[in-house]
Amino acid sequence: MSVKVVFMGTPDFAVPTLDALVSQGWELLVVTQPDKRVGRKKVLTPPPVKAAALRHGLPVLQPEKVRDKASVEEILAFAPDLIVTAAYGQLLPTPVLSIPKVGAINVHASLLPRWRGAAPIHRAIMAGDEMTGVTLMEMVKALDAGPMLEQRAIPILDEDDVGSLHDKLAELGAKMCVEVLPKYLAGDIVVTEQPETGVTYAARIEREDEFIDWAQSAQVVHRQIRGLSPWPGASAWDGEQTYKVWAAKKSEGLVKLEPGQVRRIGGEIVVGCGDDALVLETIQPSGKRKMSARDWFAGLRQDDFAFVRGLPS
Numbered sequence: 001m002s003v004k005v006v007f008m009g010t011p012d013f014a015v016p017t018l019d020a021l022v023s024q025g026w027e028l029l030v031v032t033q034p035d036k037r038v039g040r041k042k043v044l045t046p047p048p049v050k051a052a053a054l055r056h057g058l059p060v061l062q063p064e065k066v067r068d069k070a071s072v073e074e075i076l077a078f079a080p081d082l083i084v085t086a087a088y089g090q091l092l093p094t095p096v097l098s099i100p101k102v103g104a105i106n107v108h109a110s111l112l113p114r115w116r117g118a119a120p121i122h123r124a125i126m127a128g129d130e131m132t133g134v135t136l137m138e139m140v141k142a143l144d145a146g147p148m149l150e151q152r153a154i155p156i157l158d159e160d161d162v163g164s165l166h167d168k169l170a171e172l173g174a175k176m177c178v179e180v181l182p183k184y185l186a187g188d189i190v191v192t193e194q195p196e197t198g199v200t201y202a203a204r205i206e207r208e209d210e211f212i213d214w215a216q217s218a219q220v221v222h223r224q225i226r227g228l229s230p231w232p233g234a235s236a237w238d239g240e241q242t243y244k245v246w247a248a249k250k251s252e253g254l255v256k257l258e259p260g261q262v263r264r265i266g267g268e269i270v271v272g273c274g275d276d277a278l279v280l281e282t283i284q285p286s287g288k289r290k291m292s293a294r295d296w297f298a299g300l301r302q303d304d305f306a307f308v309r310g311l312p313s
Helices: 012-023 048-055 069-078 120-126 162-185 218-226 293-300
Strands: 004-009 027-031 036-038 043-045 082-086 103-108 131-138 148-155 234-237 242-250 261-265 268-272 277-285
Touching (some): 004 012, 004 069, 012 027, 012 048, 012 082, 027 069, 103 162, 120 131, 120 162, 131 162, 148 162, 218 277
Parallel strands (some): 004 027, 082 103
Antiparallel strands (some): 036 043, 103 131, 131 148, 242 277, 261 268
């Protein structure tokens, strides 16, 4: 059977799903966000999904707003059986959701109804969740609230950060599309409504989420660092400049330091938290490159250093 699919996605997370759909031999139209200027030189750069689509020789649409009349008409003219989205970045209006003959499906990186919204991977790590996963769901007008085709779970390991978990979930979502969507097209999937209990929202990461409060437990601070790496990075402040803390690990010794106090102990750079301490591994002073915490601390040429709690004033 010839299958026509509109795929909507933008960042790296969506690329494995696009590759998986291509592997099915289906006819594809790709919709992604417009190119953006990136970096200090403001180089106009295509989103990862566009780059992948062009490698596959697929047609690409890049509307500023997918609800615009011209965009809706192009999707209508394609006459898709399915719309599949993965981290597209725009909410689909009802006129678009009603276009496909079979349904509009989203690949969402959480075990819904937990962590509906924009930053489910970050929030799951920061909250200390033991498990996460991918949900394939039918899209409705409400945010990530549609009936579910299937869920698959994976553990969040102590060493996972956003980068590693992102890659695992992207590959899992792609695999699920290959295994589940043909059954859905054939009418062999019974969708289930999301539970009314257990709903949480994964709000976008804001500036106040980035700054470390060293009076919190070492466990909470460690989750914050992991849950913000490699983007946007947990931030620390010494009263004069900011730092990105990219990696840390649990302190194995019974070290007692004041919250935010930094010392070299046994060859490690240790920072105090509310109940224990963390070993700093990778840090980036403002305006400088990433470096090992040992090199950074050696460059200070001082033994007395402390981060300040909270945000810069």
